[in-house]
Amino acid sequence: MASIMRVLRHPRRDRLYERGRRTKNSKMSRYKGRASRKTIEREFPHVVEIAVPLGGLGKRLDAMHAFHAERGIDACLGRGRHEDNQDYLRWYFADAHTAASFAAEFDGTRY
Secondary structure (H helix, E strand, O other), X not given: OOXXXXXXXXXXXXXXXXXXXXXXXXXXXXXXXXXXXXXXXXXXXXXEEEEEOOOOOOHHHHHHHHHHHHXXXXXXXXXXEEEOOEEEEEEEEOOHHHHHHHHHHOOOEEO
């Protein structure tokens, strides 16, 4: 029996599949296993913004990651921004107390 190539429609998505593979007409998905920006902002509503000096954060960045490790929480970095020749990193936290401690220790601004 000859193999017949069939193009199928996925029942829940408007994408074309060919034998279980995506075709060139199907759309690419977002990063797999990565939460969307809206999800991150909903689950981690407390934001601390840190200004990055010209030479970089250096050992301060290591201290920031150690801050998270000591408390048993995952570091959640968001999109940074660049304004007036200054770079900023955004760190997201689930609770206000931890965000306040982080901001106080590393001279950050809470949002």
